[in-house]
Amino acid sequence: MARTQAADYEQRREAIVEEAAQLFAARGFMGASVADLAEACKTSKSLIYHYYPSKEDxxxxxMASHIDQLVQDVSEVSAEGGDAKAQLRAIVHRFMQHYVGAASRQKVLLNELDSLPADKRAEIVTRQRAIIDTVTRLLCEISPDLASDPARARVQTMLLFGMINWTHTWYDPAGPVGPDTIADMALSLILC
Known part of the structure; x- marks a missing residue:
């Protein structure tokens, strides 16, 4: 007889992911064991493996929980419509809000991609590229001269992501400058 799923199954999975994000961000994927994760979750290794077949999973x-939120942001902004500048502004603002609340997940996404098996890494990279392509398209709509120079358009896109993606390394949520101000500052540098 198949084992029934606990009513709080998804909440437990998410709790494991949250603890893993903190642990992997602090120690790196290779520096953190499943035993460390079980200890952080105040549970057993076997229970961790009940929810996830492997450490790589x-x-x-x-990573997927974080990138899927960003993909959802892009999708929602696109569905809302508006001109390219308004859409780009909305995306960057949403991303900065998520980066503040998910600094550990952002750090893991940026630093541990090579620790994933090739098939899983390809899935994450595909989602990242979709985001990058959307932002590149918006930048080209805002500055039509970029459309005739795809290499420059891609560099401009990556400069924008370079500014916002790494804020987890220095941003202080209790500091005097909030994420919306940082988003506007990054946009003003890119769109000048």
Whole structure:
């Protein structure tokens, strides 16, 4: 007889992912064991493996949960419509809000991609490229001269992501400058 799923199954999976994000961000994927994760979750290794078949599956869940939120942001902004500048502004603002609340997941996404098996890494990279392509398209709509120079358009896109993606390394949520101000500052540098 198949084992029934606990009513709080998804909440437990998410709790494991949250602890794993903190642990992998602090120690790196290779520096953190499933035993460390079980200790952080105040549970057993076997219970961790009940929810996730492998440590790599947990890493994938950390990354996928974060990148899927960003993909959703892009999709929602696109569905809302508006001109390219308004859409780009909305995307960057949403991303900065998520980066503040998910600094560990962002750090894991940026630093541990090579720790994923090739098939899972390809899935994450495909989602990242979709985001990058959307932002590149918006930049080209805002500055039509970029459309005739795809290499420059891609560089401009990556400069924008370079500014916002790494804020987790220095941003202080209790500091005097909020994420919306940082988003506007990054946009003003890119769109000048």
């Amino acid at each position: 947990i890493l994938y869940a950390v």
